[in-house]
Amino acid sequence: MHPDHTPQWPVEVHQPTPIPSPVVHSAPVVPVQPGTVPTVASIVLPDGRVVTGYAIDHPQPQPVTDPPAVSRTAVNVALGGVGFFAVCGGLLLLTSFIAALTAFIGQLIILAAVIFGGWIAVQVLSTSGHREGGTTVNIRRAVIKRNHFHG
Structure with missing residues (x-):
């Protein structure tokens, strides 16, 4: 600008505003469980x-x-009882089957x-009675000398 020349519009001068430095306070000690490290978070402010x-969780x-309407233990006991009665019913049927098979045998x-005894009785009774046909052996006339049979 020339010294003789004055600006036609008003000039405003802005001075920067100093930002005060933050006051450092000592942070409270956070109790930490042994073996765990808390997470650290950083936040950028608008300025x-x-x-x-x-970070605090x-x-x-x-x-x-x-809670469930029926406990698991009660369900397990009930199912065990049903299984036990099913096995008992099967064993009862098995023993009934074995008893019936034994009686049948x-x-x-x-x-x-009875049949074999009746057949034997018929054979024995038919030989002592009336004979039809067959060979008749007369052993009255046989001579026995010195324990030898001569017919």
């Missing part, structure tokens, strides 16, 4: 400063769940004895 610190309430043995 460009960065704030770093430990807020405890979350557990979701409310309804016993009746077959008795029937065979």
